[in-house]
Amino acid sequence: MNEIKKKIIHNVFIVESKEGTKILTKSLYPPHYGERKWNEYREWIPSRSKLASMLLDYTLDIQRNWKCLYLGAASGTTVSHLADIVDKGIIYAVEYSAKPFKKLIELAEERKNIIPLLKDASKPEEYSGIVEPVDFIYQDVSQKNQVEIFLKNIDFFLKKGGDALIMVKARSIDSTIDPEEVYESVLREIGENLKIVKFGKLKHHKDHIFIHCVL
Ligand SMILES: C[S@@+](CC[C@H](N)C(=O)[O-])C[C@H]1O[C@@H](n2cnc3c(N)ncnc32)[C@H](O)[C@@H]1O
Structure with a gap:
């Protein structure tokens, strides 16, 4: 994907794409539930995850060492x-x-x-x-x-x-x-x-x- 990614919290990015707004996590690991992956970015499907749905509208500053x-x-x-x-x-x-x-x-x-x-x-x-x-x-x-x-x-x-x-x-x-x-x-x-x-x-x-x- 060539779209501009905006980082919202550690390893979480929001992307405006032709398909609409997407949320992604940067990940070293393979897909887990049928989500797509572009290079190191894993699609986080908001209809499958309430946390993704929330983070699209509201930031919670989750720290990487929590x-x-x-x-x-x-x-x-x-x-x-x-x-x-x-x-x-x-x-x-x-x-x-x-x-x-x-x-x-x-x-x-x-x-x-x-x-x-x-x-x-x-x-x-x-x-x-x-x-x-x-x-x-x-x-x-x-x-x-x-x-x-x-x-x-x-x-x-x-x-x-x-x-x-x-x-x-x-x-x-x-x-x-x-x-x-x-x-x-x-x-x-x-x-x-x-x-x-x-x-x-x-x-x-x-x-x-x-x-x-x-x-
Ligand atoms: C809506 S699903 C969770 C989806 C998951 N949080 C996600 O986003 O990938 C609710 C889950 O809670 C589990 N659950 C319900 N009551 C529980 C309890 N008392 N202790 C542990 N797990 C429970 C159910 O078995 C079910 O897998």
Whole structure:
């Protein structure tokens, strides 16, 4: 690709191309989920990754040496891009479903900064002997009690002053009420425990918001 790339954070670039706006990560590794790769740039597909969708509209200054705890890693689509960013850091990637976990293991074998954990994120005490205090917690578990899971892990692992990002899926929390009502109650609960820096809708994911908070 010959288009001009604008760097937004370490190893993350926004490109205006004939196909529209694209987000890419600079990567030493091969594609992981069918995304395209041009030279060392890997396409980060926003409809497949809520973090990519968020970063197209809002910057979070993820540092390359951050220690991260990722809850709801699935097969590693977003983990693979986060691993490109934190190339001098580490990602503890928690997933409780064995099927996607197999592919997550393949990713971790290829890269040295991913530690896959086949664990239930609602039971942080079961991995507190492995995970160290972290700079960043990312959560994407689409569960009714996702806020409780998020806060519990923050309590266990987030360093004071650390960043946390939750992807809230309204329909998973309560499909019987208006998503806006769900967001309001989630924001209230999180605001009682953490400082909310920013929140907003995810353009590529219906009925989802991100909430960026700091401890
Ligand atoms: C929406 S998918 C995650 C997609 C992934 N974050 C990505 O962007 O590549 C949600 C994942 O969370 C996992 N999950 C849900 N509840 C969990 C829990 N309590 N502990 C660990 N994983 C959980 C599911 O098995 C599923 O793989």
